[in-house]
Amino acid sequence: MDILDIIRQRQSARVPFDRERPVPAEHMRQILEGARWTPTAHNMQNFEIVVVDDRKLLDAIANIETETSEVFVRENYEQLSFSEEELKKKKVGLLGLMFPPSWRTPGKKPVLDEAHAHSILGEMIRATAALLVVVYDPRRRAPASEGDVLGMISLGCAMENMWLVASSLGVGFHIQSVLSGERVEGEVKKLLGIAEPLKIGFAVRLGYPLSDPKYLRVRRDIEDFVHHNRFGSKGI
Ligand SMILES: Cc1cc2nc3c(=O)[nH]c(=O)nc-3n(C[C@H](O)[C@H](O)[C@H](O)COP(=O)(O)O)c2cc1C
Numbered sequence: 001m002d003i004l005d006i007i008r009q010r011q012s013a014r015v016p017f018d019r020e021r022p023v024p025a026e027h028m029r030q031i032l033e034g035a036r037w038t039p040t041a042h043n044m045q046n047f048e049i050v051v052v053d054d055r056k057l058l059d060a061i062a063n064i065e066t067e068t069s070e071v072f073v074r075e076n077y078e079q080l081s082f083s084e085e086e087l088k089k090k091k092v093g094l095l096g097l098m099f100p101p102s103w104r105t106p107g108k109k110p111v112l113d114e115a116h117a118h119s120i121l122g123e124m125i126r127a128t129a130a131l132l133v134v135v136y137d138p139r140r141r142a143p144a145s146e147g148d149v150l151g152m153i154s155l156g157c158a159m160e161n162m163w164l165v166a167s168s169l170g171v172g173f174h175i176q177s178v179l180s181g182e183r184v185e186g187e188v189k190k191l192l193g194i195a196e197p198l199k200i201g202f203a204v205r206l207g208y209p210l211s212d213p214k215y216l217r218v219r220r221d222i223e224d225f226v227h228h229n230r231f232g233s234k235g236i
Contacts, residue, residue, distance in 0.1 A: 006168045011217060013172035014098070016090050017207025022053060023129050027169045031132075031206070034165035037160040041142035041150035047201065048159055053130040057106060057191060062125035064187045066178050070112050073103050077110040077196045084123065084216055103215030129207030135194055136201045155201040162204070173211045173230060179203035 023031075034048065040046055052058060080096040081087035082104070087095050096104035103110045125131065134155060142150035159175070166173040179188050180200040188200060223235050 001168060004171040006164055010163050010173075011087065011213065011215075012165040013174045013209050014211035014215075015172070015206075015211045015213045016211045017129055017172050017205060018204075018210055019055075019058075019127055019129060019207070021129060021208045023171055023206050027166075027171060028130070028206075030169065031162050031165045034161040035158045038154065038161050040154035040157065041145065044140065044142055044151065044154065046136050046140060046142075046151050046154055048135045048198075050135060050167065050194065051130060051147065052132040052133060058125060058128060058131060060191050061188055062120070062122045062129065064121050064184050065118055066121050066181070068112060068117055068119065071082055073110045073112045077103060080104055082106040087216060087218055091218045091224065095216060110233065121176075121184070123132075124174070124176070124205060127207075127210070128205040130205075132162070132177075132206060133188065133192060133194075134201045135198050138197055138199050152201075159202060159204070166206065170208075172205070172207050172213060174205040176203045176205055 028051065032051075035047070035049060038045070038047075052061070076099065080091040081090055081093055081100070082096050084095065087093065096106075098235055100113070100116045102113045102116065136155060137149065138148070140151070141148035142154070145151060163173050176183055185200050187205075188194070189196075189198070194200070226236055227233055228235050
């Protein structure tokens with residue numbers, strides 16, 4: 001397949017996966033080979049990856065209680081579109097329908113209601129064939145990189161490399177940022193034996209979607225974000 005076709009068809013698979021259908025070992029290896037060849041700042045290769053496919057562990061992670069923050073609900077609301085037309089016009093952000101009604105009523109301050117404040121990670125992690133947990137050591141950093149921004153970008157490169165390989169193999173891929181959130185991270189680390197001071201950079205659900213994961217995906221046009229020679233001189 002053409003590289004741009006793979007890039008364009010890569011998408012978030014925010015649907016349950018078949019938990020009885022494992023990712024074949026050969027495909028898992030290819031996804032990890034993608035991680036292996038990640039470009040990283042200073043070639044630090046600043047990640048370790050825990051592949052979790054043990055049902056008991058996955059279920060234990062699924063049972064961890066999450067806590068949505070007011071900040072998330074507020075900042076999420078600010079970036080939502082309330083109709084497909086609005087999203088197509090804006091070309092950035094997400095459609096409100098993905099979130100509970102109390103977080104996405106147009107013109108109404110979003111409320112972190114009790115029903116959704118402590119949602120359990122549950123459904124999505126339970127409906128997963130495997131989970132990749134990408135770990136890094138915050139004591140190391142790319143040379144002279146304030147806040148290790150370059151190290152974080154490098155983790156993003158690992159994410160994309162694995163995502164593209166998974167996508168080309170027809171394996172569903174869904175980032176779970178909640179696993180690196182303060183409270184959840186500690187519990188996941190305990191379950192997986194990830195020692196302090198290591199941190200979870202990101203986690204990914206992998207598997208075969210039980211329903212069509214396609215949804216309205218939008219992007220800006222090249223002319224919207226490219227500046228020619230001088231910032232502000234839009235276009236190629
Ligand atoms: C660093 C990072 C964190 C993300 N965290 C989440 C997440 O926690 N949950 C989720 O459903 N998608 C998450 N995503 C996926 C983005 O929302 C998604 O890539 C974006 O909306 C574009 O959609 P697409 O992946 O279908 O093209 C994350 C993506 C990145 C790069």
